Amino acid sequence: MFDCVIAALVHGSGYERVAVPGCSDRTIRRRLQEWAQAGVSKALLRTALAGYDRMLGLELDDLCVDGSITKSPCGGEVSGRSPVDRGKQGTKRSVVTDAGGLPLHLVAAAAGAHDSPLLEPTLAGVPDAVGPLPATACVHLDAGYDSGKTRDLLHLLGYEHRIATKGKPSPIQVGKRWVVERTHSWMNGFGKLRRSTDKQRVTVEFFLFLAAAITVARRLINTARTHYRWDTRPTTRRLR
Template structure:
């Protein structure tokens, strides 16, 4: 269990008959709906759970590290059953809208200077998301390369040789020095030369960005705090990882709830 045991009624209440605690499953379902549909907390609230309860339980789970641990479990399960392709890493940034501004927002160069969010994401050789760094949309890709590379060891032991696939936005001496300092080999598209995205593993990170943008909470982010943005991205990454695990394990594994058709 990732969540601590909680009584239905607070033990310090003198009569122990106040409003019971909303079930964690109900709140988690509301968070999934928020992530998928991108609506406001008030729009998703109903008689079973209020908007303030969703926010407070969300902050509680972030503080306890529940959502980050949830993602780690999904990655460990995928690596054990299918296997992460950590020898081939792809890093790229994607810009989305951030109408509400916030800690990680900035002027978007592709949206007439409106508030936007850039997330520099890292994936394995198949496209499984390993992590990301949220930043303002006006930030260049190159300075955002180091933080996700520093966290490559989180999923597990790394192979001896790792190739990092990057687009022309990272074509600089600084990037090559950064990769060399970490013992990584870079495959970088040269600026000014047309290179099809199919020529390298970069297509996998582009596909992962498309998967993430299917969650409307991420494609149009109204959250203002970086910790909350990270939590929603982590939840989306968990769903993407589990989906890929079921799809790829369908041909090699059998289990009781295995779908009749490949999902």
């Protein structure tokens, strides 16, 4: 059952196409709904982050937040007119990462939602995922967050901040926030995230957190292989 869910996530295929004898598309949908409501993928992400932190250490002194818009042609609870795709239906995901680009928490919203209002719920899930943050944790943001409201929110939450200024070219003031762009690129490697056909928020976020957990596991293996040796240690950086 889980193999079919992974196949749907990676390839973006319909459940009818990944169904196998003994596991119909209806069964996949039913089980997927049960796992989503139980928060299974969120628990997997917490487990993956805990393993990474124990073996290599998370870099929580600097956090990066940004949003990315993808397609959702079937509409749904987290779908809306996309401002970057001729008004077609799209979904936005807001992601917060550590300084190494590991996804810590994610929030799904309609494509037309502005990044700034999504900042608070995105940051709110970080302590649950990784525990207490350093007192000097700094949040790095692009110019889309450049407002007094954002600065007041970060001050209230106890974060330091580095926000790009509107009107200045991005390459000059990228700073440490480029890693979140790379994380979005990693997550766009999953077909289900590039083109979501699920309509319920709980299912969309299930796949978001599952993709994040796999991303962390891949980074753990690729980074740990240069520090540790084990019997099944991969001989290449390209993991499938």
